[in-house]
Amino acid sequence: MKTEKGFSIADLKMNNRLVLAPMAAISDLPFRLLCRKQGASLCYTEMINAEAVARNNKSAFRLAESHPDDQPLGLQLFGARVESMEAAAKKLAGTEKFDFFDLNMGCPDGRVLRQGAGAALLRRETRACELVKAIKEAGKPVTVKVRLNPNVLNSIRVCKALEKAGVDCITVHGRTVKQKYSGPVDFVSIKRITKAVSIPVIANGNIRSRKDVKITLEKTGAAAVMIGRGAIGNPGIFADLQGHLAIKPINAMFNYLKLFEEFGMDKFGRKKTQVIRFLTKVKKQQVIELVQKAGTEEELEQALAELK
Numbered sequence: 001m002k003t004e005k006g007f008s009i010a011d012l013k014m015n016n017r018l019v020l021a022p023m024a025a026i027s028d029l030p031f032r033l034l035c036r037k038q039g040a041s042l043c044y045t046e047m048i049n050a051e052a053v054a055r056n057n058k059s060a061f062r063l064a065e066s067h068p069d070d071q072p073l074g075l076q077l078f079g080a081r082v083e084s085m086e087a088a089a090k091k092l093a094g095t096e097k098f099d100f101f102d103l104n105m106g107c108p109d110g111r112v113l114r115q116g117a118g119a120a121l122l123r124r125e126t127r128a129c130e131l132v133k134a135i136k137e138a139g140k141p142v143t144v145k146v147r148l149n150p151n152v153l154n155s156i157r158v159c160k161a162l163e164k165a166g167v168d169c170i171t172v173h174g175r176t177v178k179q180k181y182s183g184p185v186d187f188v189s190i191k192r193i194t195k196a197v198s199i200p201v202i203a204n205g206n207i208r209s210r211k212d213v214k215i216t217l218e219k220t221g222a223a224a225v226m227i228g229r230g231a232i233g234n235p236g237i238f239a240d241l242q243g244h245l246a247i248k249p250i251n252a253m254f255n256y257l258k259l260f261e262e263f264g265m266d267k268f269g270r271k272k273t274q275v276i277r278f279l280t281k282v283k284k285q286q287v288i289e290l291v292q293k294a295g296t297e298e299e300l301e302q303a304l305a306e307l308k
């Protein structure tokens, strides 16, 4: 397995082939920094609502915040309206520090699909290409993250159209919308897409071990692999996948909390959810119950005190 070989997106060079997935309420700035320290060569923000950014919504801008150590970074947008997408991309390119945009074309959530966004764009090829072109107006490279269509020929056609519209890299989660997050990853379809386009493809789905990385890279011919759920509560997976000593989830949790404080993040609900995810990895059920009940910062501190 040659994860150390690296790969490129446009002019951007990554030093290995392990990428952290965009994950709502997970892939925030502190979490990305932890994953990078453990060896993720590229990270993405969680999906950010283009409509909210276009309306200057403060919370949406907060999701886009980064740091000089948080590079290279892809900023993921979701939306379906060309005008707001272009406005959002321009606003973010002018204020935030990141390397490229990513368009979400894989989210299977009903609220997103009903807007015609996320995975709904897999069936709206023309609109998807218009959105890509609108984002490109902001002057940065653009990538997309797709799921598979039930018919692989459709997937290939969409990916080729996206490439023609100017996309610099495609991440393929090798499942259909109907499959959501379970069932086998379709390596054959990812490989057919990889062969059909001339831009790099990142393969995504179910990577937890070095063997998974090796098999996914071999079977898909992808330039890199993207890791989602395997990293939740366990940023050390990136060290582990490269045969390096990994940080323990419990230590990662305390580092996460320190960074959360340092960056002045204030979403208590998010903090609690992340803490529970780290604790789930170390099977601290009693502490998890205390954390779940915590309604204030003090109660959360108390719940975690015995772990220090």
Ligand SMILES: Cc1cc2nc3c(=O)[nH]c(=O)nc-3n(C[C@H](O)[C@H](O)[C@H](O)COP(=O)(O)O)c2cc1C
Binding pocket: 021, 022, 023, 024, 025, 026, 046, 047, 076, 104, 105, 106, 107, 145, 173, 181, 204, 205, 206, 207, 226, 227, 228, 229, 230
């Ligand atoms: C909690 C959670 C949040 C997610 N949020 C996003 C998101 O914001 N944008 C996106 O493109 N995909 C999102 N995904 C999908 C992941 O990026 C990834 O494609 C999927 O989990 C499959 O990879 P895995 O098997 O390694 O988890 C999310 C997945 C999870 C579990």
